Structures are given as structure tokens and as C-alpha cells.
Amino acid sequence: MYGGGYVFCEPDVHGQPDDPERLAEFEARIDRGEKIEPQDWMPYEYRRQLIRLIEQHAHSEIMGALPEGAWITRAPGFKRKLALIAKVQDEVGHAQLLYSAAETLGKSRADMVNDLLSGKSKYSNVFNYPAKTWADVTVIGFLIDAAAIVNQVANSKGSYGPYCRALERICYEESFHLKQGYDAFVALATGTKRQREMLQDAINRWYRPIIHFFGPPDNESVHSKQLMRWKVKMASNDEMRNQFLDAYVPKVLELGLTFPDPELRKDPQTGRWHYGDPDWAEFYRVINGDGPCNAERLSARRLAEENGRWIRQAIMNPQQKFTIPFA
Amino acid sequence: METADRHLLSTSVDPRLQRVQRHATEFHLLEQPEEWQTFEVFHQRRRGEHHVHVGSVHAPDAEMALVFAKEQFARRQQCASLWVVASAHIHSLGYQNEDMFATTTEKTYREASGYRLRHKIQAYKQSVQHESNS
Amino acid sequence: MNPIVELITKLGDDAFILGHRHSEWTGLGPILEEDIAMSSMAQDKIGHALALYTILHEQFGGPDPDTIGFLRNEKEFRCCHLVEYPNGEYDFTLVRHFLFDHAELLRYQLLRQSTFAPLARFAAKVMGELKYHVLHADSLMQRLALGNEESHARLQASLTEAFPLAAGIFEKSPYEDQLIAEGVFAGEALLQQQWLKEIEQRVQAWDLHLPEAREPLAGLGGRYGYHTPYLQPLLDELTSVFRSEENASW
């Protein structure tokens, strides 16, 4: 799962200028609604930003496995335990699919993982918050997966073939995530007094990260025009956030639960949702490494890398070279 | 793993991480990170259908690629058979030569729809009828 | 205890506890593809436990599967010591998985002949999953054993630790003779014999060796409710949310 908090790179002034004729051809293809495939000519910036986008998405999946993974050993009952393992496994699977999609653009998974572990690459902010109780797992499974679906469905209509193909399968699995998350959420909401309190507390803590999930307001997002023209970025942050609030706020309210934001309301005239200031400074702090769990998440992934390294090295065939996959 | 890492993990809310005990080897990033080969995976849903390309896996050899592909690409969908082939062994004819796939000249001679006979037979029948009437 | 209930309880408990151990790797496993494979096997194992506890519930009037899995105390569990051990590093996880799943595959092959029909039906159903578990274990074990010096040494060290514990898989039940006489299960002794052949053959081909001297009681006691110090903390964690609120549904 991944939100709209993409951090695109600054345009590279040293990049070679694109051949105007090929650029026109490329843009005409996108305008016709055709997909771009790995072997196609593509503008330098298109490739760079796409790698960045898909890589961040992949990192977010693998980091997203951590907060919920913390509850696998404690999930209450067979149904929840099996569903949670399957769900977290899917997230690892999503990372696998997305790393492959990014690899088609010429950056190997190993390089991407290295950039993640060194702190060079970003991933979704929302996974830098801890899942403190079982109720957090239900809030993540329901609301954050729901938010991720809004984002991923939009992205699946983008222009890059391998990314779209990966997202098609991902979106299919996300619908299971949402269902199982909603199911566990409703179980708490309709449960005992303590269960409801636990859930309300979790909602209170996750509300702000969820608002942050889609990224800063449109007027603060830089250089998204060209990326939208190239169908790299498919919907604006505010648009996606609004779509999410519209669909899911009522589902929480109907259960008698609340959001910790007195300003949250829908304008009946415009159909837009208003929300109180979610402290965007915090968003930038967290994305730059200073969130409650950034350091822990990175060390958990370093641990996983260490677990895998001796295995990979022991069965490395020196004759075989890594090839870019077709994905 | 670095001591700092170990300390961090011991304060995690994840009991699995709290338990991590490591010898004090220091984690380091690889300058030239190594990677297994990639294999393309083809999935057949039911007997009688085509194998369809569904993605790729990293693996040290084809057999391991199958072991991995089974869970990454056939854990949910119905599956009758899986193939893997090293990505390096795929040859493609495509996008740079897209014009080759375009049919510009008249090629209806190789389509079923290029052969319409009914009207001829109809005309013949009519002419025979006409003759016998006269 | 009814001999069949005892048998199914230990099968279920082995699968439940090992599946739980496997699932500790989910999201932290080595190499994404392997992480995914291990998570599948974790689900398979826990799924087997659920199916077996369901047989207890439906055929013998036992409590519902969640109660069996999450509300019994440590003494009531019948799992063997091997599955209780912490995961350690991935080499131990792999070697345990290799030793256990070869026994599991052979066991369910024998159980397909069981005169207790629900168990025979279940055995037929799990064959495919267990075949994959064994294929997975064999494929990785072979490559790592023959890999490089480090991987060989790691597997050998884990094998030396885990092999004696594996004897506990075959610890005889108090109703062994009765189960054999009634054709419910062909017996632990026969199973162990078949298993040892499979293991020895592979270990030899892979340049590993089984430890010589063994403590006679190593790995034993689990089938009678005597467990390693690892089981209680595992159960505390496993059931912490489930037990945190009485009469709640989750």
C-alpha cells in the first residue's frame, strides 16, 4: 500500500535534453491512451521519476509489513491470525511485484534495497508510526488499506505498462485486505466497552497520519504538472484525500465512533471535505527521517537483509549475470 | 548488526523484534550488491488454456525459481501448471519494430471474412430459375 | 483421554506451534520470495491445526477450535519440543522445517489408511501442501549444504542441535498399541524408521552428518505435557489479546 506522499526528485539539470521528435511521439502515444513498455524510448525525466515512484511504492509495501506484522504472534483467534499472516504476506508479495516493475527500468532490486537501508530512498510516512494495540491493526487494515486502494486504483490507470500490470494484481488483493480489516474493525466497534475504547483510541492516533497519507495539499506539491501529463501521477493529492474521506468517514461515524477533528465536515455545496490543520510540518519531519519509528523500521529491514545475505551469497552462481526482468 | 540497531529493536512494540539477539557483527551496505538471476513466470490456470506471463522472481536457478514462483504466483489463483524461464533467455520482437505488425496492404485473402460467396450462389440460383421459367 | 483425541491433539498442537514459529518470519524473512514461501507454509500449518481441532470439536464434542488453541494451559498441550524452540537464525528454522516436514509427510501418508475416517480424509487433503513443504525444505537445504563454507557450517551446527530434539516427534503415545491394533495409526516406531531412512540419505548426499551420541531423553516429554521453557512464553504471547477480555469476540 502506498499513499500520495510521493517525493519526486528535483528535475535534473544535468540530464540530457530529450530529442523533441521522439518526445512528441512519446507524448502522442500517452495521449492516445497507450501504455509505455520497458523497451520503448522514454524521456530521461520520465524514467527517473518512475523509478523513484515505483521504488518508493515497493519500499512502502515492505515497510508496511512491519507495523501489522508486530501483531501476527498475538492475533486473537484462528480467523484473525490466518487473515493477518495472509495480509502481511500479500504486502511482501506487493513489494516483490513492484521491485520487479521498477527493475524493468534498469535499477536492480539490490540497488533499491541498498538505497532504502542507507536512508536515501523514501517510503510512505504512515508506516513510521507504531501499531500499539490490536485495534491499530484493524484501523490499518480498514482505513489505511482503503486509502491505499484509492491511490493504487488511480495509479493503475497510469502510462507505464509493468507498473499497471503489477497494480492490477495488487488492487485485487487489496480488496481482501480492506474486507478483512473492516471485519476486524467492526468486531471491535460492536464489541465490549473496552474493545470500543481501544478502537476509538487507535482512530485518534491514526487520524493525522491518515490525513497525511495522500501527501501535502495540491498548492504545496511541486512539479506535478508534467508528471500528470505523462500519466505518472494520476490524481491530485487533494482529490484522492477527498475521495477517501467521502467514502470512509461515514462508515466510521455510523458505528458511533468519532474523529479527533472538530473541523472535519463535508461542505454540502461543493462536496468537498474540510479538515483541521493536520500539521504538515510533522509530515515533512517524518518523511525526512524523524518520525516515531523511522529508525526502528530501518533496523528491522537491515535485520531482514542480514538474514538473507548469507543465503543469497551461498547459492550465487558466478556464471550467471543478473538480467533486467520483463515483468 | 550494530549495537544501536539491537537497542532500537529491543524497544519495539513487536515482540518478534524484541527477541532479536545478534552476535555483534556490524551491518554494512554492500558496495556492489549482489542479486540472483531473474526468471519469468508463466501461469496456466486450467488444463487446455495457454500459459500466461504473470511476472518474475529472483532465484539462484530454475528449480528454486519454481519453488518461489509457486507461492508468489499461484498461492491464490487456480493453477494447473507453472513454467519459468531465465529472463536472459527471452527473445522479443516488438516495440522498436512495431510497424512490422501493422497490416497496410490488402490482406483479406487470408481472413475468413475475405471470402463471401452467398451473393454469387444467390445470383446463380436466380439465373437458373429465370431460365427454366422462360 | 480417548486415544484418537490424544493423537489428533498432538498432531494439531505440533502444526499450530510450528506454524506460529514460521509466522514469526513474516515480513522479516530473508529474501522476499523466501519470506512469501515461509508465510504460506505458516498458514498451511495453522490451517492444519484448525482443521484438526475442528475434528475434535465436531466428532468428540470438544470445545470450539479457538478455545482449544487459545485457552488451554501449557500442560494440556501435546506438541513435541522441536516445534517449541525459538526460530533462532534462519538455518535453524530451515533444518527444523526439513526434519519435521519429512516426518509429517510420511505420517500423513500412513494416516491415509486410518480406520478413523475423518482423519483419513484430512490426510488425503493435506498431501499436496506437505509435498510442497518437503520440496521447499529439500531444495534449500541441498543448495545451502553444498553452498559455501559459511552456509554448510550453519546447517551442520543447526542439524547437530535439532536432530536429537527431533526424536520427540516420535515419542510414543500412552495408547500406542491400541491405536495400532485398531488401525487408526501405524505407530511412531514405524514412522521413525521410515523417516530416518529419508533423512540419512539426504544428509549424506549433502555432505552433512547426523550427531553421534545422543542423550537418551533429549526432546522427549512433550506428548505427556512436559515442555521446554520456551512454550509458556510463546503461549502467553499467542493468547495475550484473546485472553485480555472475557467473553469478547474479536
Ligand SMILES: [Fe+2]
Ligand atoms: Fe499492498
Ligand SMILES: [Fe+2]
Ligand atoms: Fe494492503
